[in-house]
Amino acid sequence: MAEVVLAEGDGANGLASMMGTLLAQNVERVPGKFADFRRVESDVAIEVKDLDQSITLRFTGDRCTIHNGRTGSPRVSISTDSETLMRLSMLRIGALGLPNYFDEPGREVLRAMRTGRLRIRGMHHIHTLNRITRLFSVA
């Protein structure tokens, strides 16, 4: 069973609490996501510029620990604004478990990348990126 822990407990920032809740509920609701959860096995950083908040998700086996701020050496780093972060969660997962970039939510994400509202470092870690996308997708 997946376990999501806030490293700072009650001192966790709002972004950590929200992403932690979203991740835990999403994995609980769609048990198929658990396999992705277990296979991330790395750090992923998310920075939301308009909120001036960032977090690092550390995936180790059945556990994800979410830290305030950027820590360690994340394999993938996502830098965006709060609206685009929500849009990322709207990405639909298509054939072969890959994000669908051809429908409206997908095109919006591509537009955000083109205009610099969404920056992803470590895109060559495509499996990690796809797993994270699937884990947070609510569509």
Next chain:
Amino acid sequence: MAYEAYSPEWAQAYKDEINKSQVYKQAAAGWEGTVGLVVLAEPDKNVPEDQGIFMDLWHGEARDIKIVSRDDAEKADFVITGPYSRWKAVAKKELDATKGIMLGQLKLKGDFPTLVRYTKASQEMTECTTRVPVNWPDE
């Protein structure tokens, strides 16, 4: 005509505003569930007691919006809690409700993935709030 904040008349005007919105009707077409808003007391702002707003929302329609006790509001499927001044900031468009949740300024209880799917509907609900003129108790 301006309504006393969080009065039954305000609730009726808010309900009418939601039901007038084609954007909401479309964005919330699949929504099923009740939403409770808890307004936490701020005695120094002339809000001496906690208040609750209970919203029965169904497939793009506000079937009922009423002023209730905090306890009753907390019985809803989704509950968003925040101090009076934060809700006022939302109603005055000074704070986006989704950002408020991300920042931890508003607390959400309920299934977050579902709420993320209806971000556009919740944004329109906020827009509807801003269209209802209000007499604020601290002004």
